[in-house]
Amino acid sequence: MTARSCAAVRADTAAGHVKAADTLTAAIDRAREVGAGREGLNIFAWRDDDDARRQAATIGDRLADTTPGALLGVPVAVKDNIATLTMPTTCGSRILEGYVSPYEATVVKRLREAGGIVFGKTNMDEFAMGSSTENSAYGPTKNPIAPDRVPGGSSGGSAAAVAAGIVSIALGSETGGSVRQPAAFCGIVGVKPTYGRVSRFGLVAFASSLDQVGVFGHTVDDAARGLGAIAGHDAMDSTSADIAVPDYTAGANADVKGLVVGLPKEYFPASLDPAIRAKCDAAIEHLRALGATVKEVSLPHTDLAIPVYYIIAPAEASSNLARFDGVRYGLRLSGDGLRGMYEATRSGGFGPEVTRRILLGTYVLSAGYYDAYYRKAQQVRTLIANDFRRVFDSGVHVLFTPTAPSTAFPIGAISDPYEMYLSDIFTATANLAGVPAMSIPIGRIGGLPVGGQFLASHFDEARMFNAAYALERALGAEAHA
Amino acid sequence: MTSPVSKSTLEKWEMVVGLEVHVQLKTRTKLFCACSAEFGAQPNANTCPVCLALPGALPVVNKAAVGLATRASLALNCEVQPVSIFARKNYFYPDLPKGYQISQYDKPLALDGWVEIGARADGSPIRIGVTRVHMEDDAGKSIHDRFPGVTAVDLNRSGVPLIEIVSEPDIRSAEQAGAYLRVLKQILEYVDVSDLNMEEGSLRVDANVSARRRGESKFGTKTEVKNMNSFSGVERALEVEFARHVSVLEAGGVIEQQTMLWDGSTVRPARSKEGSHDYRYFPDPDLPPLILDLQWIEKARHDLPELPAARRARFASEYRLGDYDVEVLTASPRLADYYESVARAHGEPKAAANWVMGEVMATLKTSGEDISRFRVRPADLAALLGLVRDGVVSHTAAKQIFAHMVATGDQPAQIAEREGLVKVDDDAQLSAWLDEVIAENPNEAERFRNGEKRLQGVLVGAVMKKSKGRADPRKLNQLLTTRLTS
Numbered sequence: 032m033t034a035r036s037c038a039a040v041r042a043d044t045a046a047g048h049v050k051a052a053d054t055l056t057a058a059i060d061r062a063r064e065v066g067a068g069r070e071g072l073n074i075f076a077w078r079d080d081d082d083a084r085r086q087a088a089t090i091g092d093r094l095a096d097t098t099p100g101a102l103l104g105v106p107v108a109v110k111d112n113i114a115t116l117t118m119p120t121t122c123g124s125r126i127l128e129g130y131v132s133p134y135e136a137t138v139v140k141r142l143r144e145a146g147g148i149v150f151g152k153t154n155m156d157e158f159a160m161g162s163s164t165e166n167s168a169y170g171p172t173k174n175p176i177a178p179d180r181v182p183g184g185s186s187g188g189s190a191a192a193v194a195a196g197i198v199s200i201a202l203g204s205e206t207g208g209s210v211r212q213p214a215a216f217c218g219i220v221g222v223k224p225t226y227g228r229v230s231r232f233g234l235v236a237f238a239s240s241l242d243q244v245g246v247f248g249h250t251v252d253d254a255a256r257g258l259g260a261i262a263g264h265d266a267m268d269s270t271s272a273d274i275a276v277p278d279y280t281a282g283a284n285a286d287v288k289g290l291v292v293g294l295p296k297e298y299f300p301a302s303l304d305p306a307i308r309a310k311c312d313a314a315i316e317h318l319r320a321l322g323a324t325v326k327e328v329s330l331p332h333t334d335l336a337i338p339v340y341y342i343i344a345p346a347e348a349s350s351n352l353a354r355f356d357g358v359r360y361g362l363r364l365s366g367d368g369l370r371g372m373y374e375a376t377r378s379g380g381f382g383p384e385v386t387r388r389i390l391l392g393t394y395v396l397s398a399g400y401y402d403a404y405y406r407k408a409q410q411v412r413t414l415i416a417n418d419f420r421r422v423f424d425s426g427v428h429v430l431f432t433p434t435a436p437s438t439a440f441p442i443g444a445i446s447d448p449y450e451m452y453l454s455d456i457f458t459a460t461a462n463l464a465g466v467p468a469m470s471i472p473i474g475r476i477g478g479l480p481v482g483g484q485f486l487a488s489h490f491d492e493a494r495m496f497n498a499a500y501a502l503e504r505a506l507g508a509e510a511h512a
Numbered sequence: 513m514t515s516p517v518s519k520s521t522l523e524k525w526e527m528v529v530g531l532e533v534h535v536q537l538k539t540r541t542k543l544f545c546a547c548s549a550e551f552g553a554q555p556n557a558n559t560c561p562v563c564l565a566l567p568g569a570l571p572v573v574n575k576a577a578v579g580l581a582t583r584a585s586l587a588l589n590c591e592v593q594p595v596s597i598f599a600r601k602n603y604f605y606p607d608l609p610k611g612y613q614i615s616q617y618d619k620p621l622a623l624d625g626w627v628e629i630g631a632r633a634d635g636s637p638i639r640i641g642v643t644r645v646h647m648e649d650d651a652g653k654s655i656h657d658r659f660p661g662v663t664a665v666d667l668n669r670s671g672v673p674l675i676e677i678v679s680e681p682d683i684r685s686a687e688q689a690g691a692y693l694r695v696l697k698q699i700l701e702y703v704d705v706s707d708l709n710m711e712e713g714s715l716r717v718d719a720n721v722s723a724r725r726r727g728e729s730k731f732g733t734k735t736e737v738k739n740m741n742s743f744s745g746v747e748r749a750l751e752v753e754f755a756r757h758v759s760v761l762e763a764g765g766v767i768e769q770q771t772m773l774w775d776g777s778t779v780r781p782a783r784s785k786e787g788s789h790d791y792r793y794f795p796d797p798d799l800p801p802l803i804l805d806l807q808w809i810e811k812a813r814h815d816l817p818e819l820p821a822a823r824r825a826r827f828a829s830e831y832r833l834g835d836y837d838v839e840v841l842t843a844s845p846r847l848a849d850y851y852e853s854v855a856r857a858h859g860e861p862k863a864a865a866n867w868v869m870g871e872v873m874a875t876l877k878t879s880g881e882d883i884s885r886f887r888v889r890p891a892d893l894a895a896l897l898g899l900v901r902d903g904v905v906s907h908t909a910a911k912q913i914f915a916h917m918v919a920t921g922d923q924p925a926q927i928a929e930r931e932g933l934v935k936v937d938d939d940a941q942l943s944a945w946l947d948e949v950i951a952e953n954p955n956e957a958e959r960f961r962n963g964e965k966r967l968q969g970v971l972v973g974a975v976m977k978k979s980k981g982r983a984d985p986r987k988l989n990q991l992l993t994t995r996l997t998s
Contacts, residue, residue: 114568127567134561136568235567240797269572269799347797350600353611354565358665369663373604396602396792405794 034058034199037105037253041146044090044104051090051104051148055083058106058150058197065175065195072173074191076111077118078151086148100146101260107142108192108201111152112159113244114233115139122235123155123167126380127361136233137268138202138244138261145260150198153188157382158352159209159237161185162454163445166384171442176218177479180439183213183454186245190217193247200257201247206237207340208435208458210245211470215434215482218472218511220254220499222246223458225490226465227272229258230265236351238344239270241462251471251499255279258492274490282497288322290498291428297333298432298457307433310474310481315431317505318498328427330418333460335411337452340459342395342408348385349392355380387448416464423488429498432457434470434482457484467492471499472510480511517759525723525761527754528731529683530643531746533696534674535706536650536714537580543649543673544571544614551712555655555666563671565609570798573598577647577673578802580705581621582812584675585645587703587819588696590625592809596646598799602792607652607665617793620646621675621802627699628821629691640692641680650674669713675705681720681731686747686754693717693743698820702845710741717746722767723757732757733767738782739774749774823848831861840869846884847873853890858897867897871914887921888914896924908981909933937984942975942991945983949974950996961996968992 035054043049059080067074083106090104109115112122114132116139121127139149156166164172164187174182175195182191186203190213193201203210205223214221223245234244244261248254259280264273294315299308319325357363357376366375381389395404422430436456445451461468466489470482483502487495503510542549545562561569585592599617625642632638652667677696683689697708697715707714717740722732737753740746756779757767771782818826820842827838827848841851850872855864872893876883896913899905905913905928916927928934936942949971950957960967971992975983 112568120567122567130567132561132566132568134566134569231568232570233568236798238797267572268570270570270797346794350602350612350792350794353602353604354567354609356604356606356611358606359564359609360566369606393792396794398790398792401792401794 032061033196033249034061034106034193036250037102037199037248037256040105040199041099041101041103041256044146045099049104051087052084054104055087055106055148055150059083061195062197065197067192067195067197069169072175072178072191072195073154073170074172074188074195074197075108075151076121076123076154076167076169076188079118082117083148083150086143090146090148100144101256102142102200103146105147105200106150106198107147107257108150108153108189108198109139110186110189110201110203111155112204112235112237113139113202114235115149115152118149118152120152120235121168122159123157123169124380124382124385125168125362126355126376128168130361132233134233137230137265139233141261142202142257147200147260151192153186153192153201153203155188156185156209157385158235158348159185159204159206160348160384160388162208162212162451163440163442164188164213165442166382168382173442174217174439177439180441180479181216183216183435183439185209185213186247187213189247190214190219190221193217193219193249196249199249199253202257202261203245203247204234204237205243205245205462206241206344207462208455210247211458211468211482211484212435212454214247214470215472215484216439216480218475218480220248220251220469220471221482222248222254222258222469222492223461223467224258224262224492225272225467226462227270228262228274228276228467228490228492230261230263230268230271232265232267236347238347239351240347241340241344243462251496251503252280252283254469255283255496255500272490277493279493279496282493283500285497285501286322287318287498287501290318290323290494291426292318292323292325292498293328293422293427293430294325295328295330295333295422295430295432297330303433304437306476307436307438307481310476311431311433311483313509314473314483314502314506317502318431321501321505323498326427328422328425328430330415330422330460332411332414332418336415336460336463337456339408339411339415340455340463341391341452342404343412343463345388345392346396346405347392349389349396352381352385352389384448412463415460419460419464419466419486419488428487428491428494430486431498432484432486434458434484438476438479438481461486465489467495469495469499471503473502473506474509475512517755517762521762522755522758524726525754525758526726526728527683527685527750528681528722528724528734529689529750530681530720531679531683531689531692532718532720533677533679533693534716534718535584535677535700535708537577537673537675538704538706539574539576539580539673541574541576542671543574543577543647544671547671549672551714553668555664556668558668559670563609564667565611571614571796573799573802574673578804579812581645581647581673581675582804582809583703583816584677584700584705585622585625586809586813586816587699588622588625588627588642588645588677590622590642590645592622592804592812593619594804594806594809595619596621596802596804598647598796598802599793600796603789605651605654606663607654607667607670609652609667609670613648613651614796614799615648615676616646619801620644622646627692627695629688629695638688640682640688643678643680645675645677648674648676681722686750689719689750690743690747693746695820698843702817702819702823704817704845717743719746719750719753721750721753721757723754723761732761733769735767735769736771737774737779738771745774745776749779752777753779817845831855831865833861833865837865837869840873841865844883846882850883850886850890854893854897857891857894860897860901863897863901864894867893871911875918888917892917892924899924899928903984904928904935905933906935906981906983906985908976909935912981932980933982935984936979936982937987939987939991942983942988943995945975945978946988946991946995949978957996
């Protein structure tokens with residue numbers, strides 16, 4: 032069972048057929064049915080149903096508005112690293128235990144203005160560092176499709192909330208695939224917009240030059256509507272782009288005749304799981320049958336993405352996470368003097384993966400190592416971005432690839448950090464290059480979902496959605512079989 | 513620790529100094545958020561998610577601060593860079609909420625400037641190079657003495673915009689350091705970018721000092737001296753630290769590169785070693801490069817006000833004032849503006865200079881007021897000077913009128929009338945006063961009549977007093993001579 036689509040809820044709410052409060056009650060009931068709580072799927076870091084009901088109660092007042100908001104009456108789950116006023120924002124970390132933001136993220140403000148209802152804060156890998164949602168102070172989230180398996184990460188809670196049918200839309204965040212990979216693992220749609228498309232104001236920073244708020248939807252249409260509601264320039268974020276936001280649903284019924292789809296050969300290595308390759312091949316056949324031109328292309332620096340990512344992201348994180356020092360908010364543990372307090376608070380507050388990345392990042396920025404690591408990584412990052420530019424400049428409209436090298440793995444199966452990092456092998460490139468990308472379900476292997484990824488050039492989300500809508504339509508039930 | 517060094521030993525060594533001057537820009541709001549940048553509010557009143565570094569908050573550059581920093585850079589003859597980059601300087605301290613300061617590192621706002629601090633014996637100018645000017649945000653303030661046993665943090669200052677002006681190591685004496693600072697301060701005051709108040713911390717000076725044997729071209733190891741709270745403090749600290757260097761070096765020791773703190777009479781090493789910090793600078797990913805349009809920079813250059821050197825030259829030629837008068841009247845742009853307004857309205861620059869440097873400055877010195885708030889407007893002072901020139905009031909009466917103007921802000925003519933200070937040159941009235949004075953001082957009158965000329969002053973003075981300064985002295989003297997010597 033799935034949550035009612037965003038479009039249907041909005042239409043019914045605007046027409047007065049359905050009350051926002053009833054839609055919300057259905058979500059609350061569904062959460063209970065699937066066992067979303069701590070002992071069950073452990074989807075949420077925090078839920079406040081009374082607060083959600085208060086939000087829903089105000090929706091009726093807005094029915095007189097000339098244009099109903101794009102998310103009118105739609106419950107939306109929000110990742111725990113996005114600042115909300117009425118619920119804590121803890122990034123799945125002990126260091127922010129009980130922290131309630133006195134201000135609200137721009138994306139949350141926009142989704143509320145669009146008529147959406149903030150429905151709980153979702154579990155995540157601590158500070159978004161992880162690919163399985165196992166690195167959380169609240170314990171791991173379980174994949175609703177196969178509860179012994181991970182939902183992917185770091186936005187695993189948001190992905191699970193949609194996959195479990197509690198909500199049709201959820202907000203996540205991406206630094207290296209943290210929306211697309213869990214979307215693939217949970218059999219739903221996940222979008223990472225162009226860097227600068229969505230405001231980061233109120234998104235707790237992991238790696239500022241890579242971070243973007245992303246959207247999960249049960250369908251391409253849900254995701255398109257969710258992104259449309261939160262995208263656009265924000266004066267509070269100097270890296271947000273002042274570029275008009277098109278209607279991402281405009282291509283819902285358009286065909287893909289003449290669309291040039293590139294298949295980057297580096298994303299289909301010989302080592303790729305043959306079953307995943309077969310699902311991709313089937314999807315590609317559909318695109319071809321729909322009239323798209325499919326051709327092989329090359330992004331030669333792809334294999335450098337993971338090493339570069341694991342220099343740049345930890346470097347920025349080591350600085351971004353310096354503010355969690357026990358002085359102003361969050362956890363404070365006492366120690367001997369100021370230094371002792373810092374050490375006790377940060378050692379006690381951060382989990383092992385966060386600690387590892389802070390140490391990595393501190394190291395690569397140190398005097399004497401900066402040029403060899405950080406500066407070099409930035410240079411290689413430029414090469415990766417140029418790979419994409421070259422391909423898109425050659426007339427390719429979108430790229431199609433597998434989203435992840437595997438399906439959802441069992442909880443606890445991967446203990447080697449480096450093996451875990453390879454989960455992001457097909458996704459980290461889009462964050463490094465800043466281009467938009469999305470994952471949609473293209474079938475299942477042994478009951479486990481497989482995701483196919485579309486990538487487009489900067490701010491060309493509309494074309495990417497067009498391709499995704501068409502493929503989703505062509506796949507039909509095959510997407511979940 | 514170090515033995516005192518004789519003057520002759522000191523003279524064998526040369527002081528090498530570079531100064532780092534932090535100047536708080538006079539913006540309404542902070543560098544990266546909309547909080548008030550005003551000094552003196554209740555602790556932590558001027559804070560928001562951005563300057564408190566709450567999770568998820570992001571910086572947005574204040575354009576007004578960029579404007580002021582650009583203006584300062586241009587006034588210091590720097591080349592303003594079309595692209596500069598904000599970087600993060602990472603370190604932990606309770607009053608640094610983000611865990612990093614946003615500064616500019618390898619791509620600062622401006623490079624390669626200079627200021628002229630005087631001339632050598634041969635007349636060639638002494639120029640001190642300005643290496644760079646960069647923008648950065650200030651930290652908050654740790655307060656250790658307010659609550660027993662704990663440190664309090666006030667983040668009102670967190671995020672306030674600063675520029676750091678870094679000089680070349682061109683300074684060769686404590687005196688030159690003082691001259692550089694005074695010239696720098698005067699220029700910045702002219703371009704009106706800062707309050708420049710050392711007590712409130714809107715102007716801070718750190719000094720890098722080293723010693724080398726005279727004739728040596730290589731620099732010695734430097735130490736950084738901090739915590740000076742006046743220009744004369746900087747000069748004294750440099751003398752003391754330089755003497756310490758010489759003493760150590762003369763004894764065959766080595767100077768350790770470290771930070772020293774000035775306590776008003778001596779220097780001592782700072783507790784934490786500044787040199788051991790690794791700030792892990794990297795470009796701030798939250799802020800795109802600061803790109804300045806070339807036309808915008810040129811407009812800023814065009815809009816610069818007249819700078820001190822140009823104004824001094826113009827005062828000398830336009831108003832034909834001597835060096836001393838020029839120096840005094842151009843000390844601050846507000847004083848210079850005031851003087852110019854008086855001089856232009858009155859038409860006699862020298863008389864205007866005498867009054868501004870005399871009565872006006874004396875009054876301000878007594879009251880401690882700034883000239884920008886002075887009650888006597890330039891036009892009114894010019895009117896008073898006009899009354900003196902036209903013989904309507906005497907010089908003595910003018911001083912009394914001026915005192916009334918300071919107290920009431922009224923017009924001089926009105927005061928002269930009201931207080932009966934208009935000059936009296938009417939023969940009958942003058943004769944009547946003179947008769948009274950002669951009658952009251954028969955002895956002096958008699959001696960004057962008998963040729964004791966110096967008593968003329970006593971008698972005239974008595975009449976002036978009786979007339980409350982109104983008697984026309986020229987006429988009075990004539991009358992007295994006629995009455996008592998003919």
